[in-house]
Amino acid sequence: MSRTLHLAEQLISRPSVTPDDGGCQQILGERLAKLGFTLETIESGPADFRVTNLWARRTASTPGAKTIAFAGHTDVVPTGPLEQWTSHPFTPTHRDGLLYGRGACDMKTSLAAFVVAIEEFLVATPDPHLSLALLLTSDEEGPGVDGTVIVCNTLAARGEVVDYCIVGEPTSVERCGDMIKNGRRGTMSGKLTVHGVQGHIAYPHLAKNPVHAFAPALAELVAINTSGGWDAGNAHFQPTSWQISNFHSGTGASNVIPGSAVIDFNFRFSTESTPESLQQKVHAVLDAHGLDYKLAWTVGGLPFLTQPAELVRAVQDAIRDETGIATELSTSGGTSDARFIAKICKQVIELGPVNANIHKIDEHIAVDAIEPLKNIYRRTLEKLEMAARS
Numbered sequence: 001m002s003r004t005l006h007l008a009e010q011l012i013s014r015p016s017v018t019p020d021d022g023g024c025q026q027i028l029g030e031r032l033a034k035l036g037f038t039l040e041t042i043e044s045g046p047a048d049f050r051v052t053n054l055w056a057r058r059t060a061s062t063p064g065a066k067t068i069a070f071a072g073h074t075d076v077v078p079t080g081p082l083e084q085w086t087s088h089p090f091t092p093t094h095r096d097g098l099l100y101g102r103g104a105c106d107m108k109t110s111l112a113a114f115v116v117a118i119e120e121f122l123v124a125t126p127d128p129h130l131s132l133a134l135l136l137t138s139d140e141e142g143p144g145v146d147g148t149v150i151v152c153n154t155l156a157a158r159g160e161v162v163d164y165c166i167v168g169e170p171t172s173v174e175r176c177g178d179m180i181k182n183g184r185r186g187t188m189s190g191k192l193t194v195h196g197v198q199g200h201i202a203y204p205h206l207a208k209n210p211v212h213a214f215a216p217a218l219a220e221l222v223a224i225n226t227s228g229g230w231d232a233g234n235a236h237f238q239p240t241s242w243q244i245s246n247f248h249s250g251t252g253a254s255n256v257i258p259g260s261a262v263i264d265f266n267f268r269f270s271t272e273s274t275p276e277s278l279q280q281k282v283h284a285v286l287d288a289h290g291l292d293y294k295l296a297w298t299v300g301g302l303p304f305l306t307q308p309a310e311l312v313r314a315v316q317d318a319i320r321d322e323t324g325i326a327t328e329l330s331t332s333g334g335t336s337d338a339r340f341i342a343k344i345c346k347q348v349i350e351l352g353p354v355n356a357n358i359h360k361i362d363e364h365i366a367v368d369a370i371e372p373l374k375n376i377y378r379r380t381l382e383k384l385e386m387a388a389r390s
């Protein structure tokens with residue numbers, strides 16, 4: 001059994017449903033400490049939702065050395081009904097060349113590959129010209145307010161610099177390394193309350209139906225969305241999208257006109273828009289229809305883009321050397337903790353396993369994809385080290 005596979009199995013066997021770390025950071029920290037890393041645990045959040053974060057750093061002896069960080073999360077999503085799993089989600093199990101267990105793809109295998117790649121790199125290069133770091137959180141699958149963002153704010157406050165960062169999110173589509181994320185769209189949610197007047201459904205003239213009042217505005221917002229009217233996107237990002245996620249109204253009775261309607265919606269937006277520009281467009285539509293409303297906004301993250309430079313080139317070359325694949329750069333998909341890291345690090349990419357079964361029952365990863373992933377991470381370190389010495 002490879003060292004990477006063994007470590008991945010150790011991590012999968014630790015139940016760590018968000019925000020619980022399950023002791024994973026201790027396992028990884030002990031291995032890093034043996035390599036000369038300084039470990040710092042940063043806890044955050046209320047007592048009933050305590051988040052554990054680990055910042056591990058090994059500073060190079062070379063003056064002015066650049067820092068590359070690996071980042072990821074030890075928490076996993078809930079298992080779902082245990083009886084639907086073929087084997088226990090926290091018992092690593094092999095079947096037909098696949099490793100099963102919650103977190104196998106998202107993202108405990110990536111964490112194992114990070115650490116073993118660093119170990120192998122330091123065996124071959126005991127005094128590198130690169131400073132190395134690892135940022136781990138147990139709040140990526142949760143609210144995301146006490147995890148990576150807290151660590152990044154702490155680093156920024158004390159002036160610590162991160163030059164490159166690889167986040168181990170599962171980005172591959174069919175084969176390990178066929179796609180990496182060099183950016184992500186922004187996310188912004190709105191909670192819209194449209195006020196009406198509750199009344200008996202037989203006497204509509206004595207009431208005001210908020211659903212009916214909102215319907216013309218809804219049609220206009222949908223028309224903007226389907227026509228690409230928020231923005232047209234650009235070479236790196238698809239057009240901004242607006243979607244309703246929930247629509248609540250009524251008392252449950254069939255003879256009562258509701259007094260209010262609550263609509264939850266979300267924007268996934270490109271760099272062609274800003275939170276302010278999108279908010280202005282929505283308010284303009286609502287105001288034009290004379291609605292009595294309240295609207296609360298939450299910006300979950302701004303879009304970011306890492307232009308091809310040292311990190312992207314090193315990762316592309318590492319993937320090509322290991323797999324023969326010419327990887328695709330993409331900004332598709334949801335958000336990740338890279339949105340926080342991008343505020344303190346100009347070059348951030350995401351690279352990890354195939355993502356087809358993440359968050360599903362019987363989550364798994366192909367065993368023969370584990371060593372190539374570790375090798376890609378190690379080769380990336382080697383290429384950045386060569387650049388640092390040139």
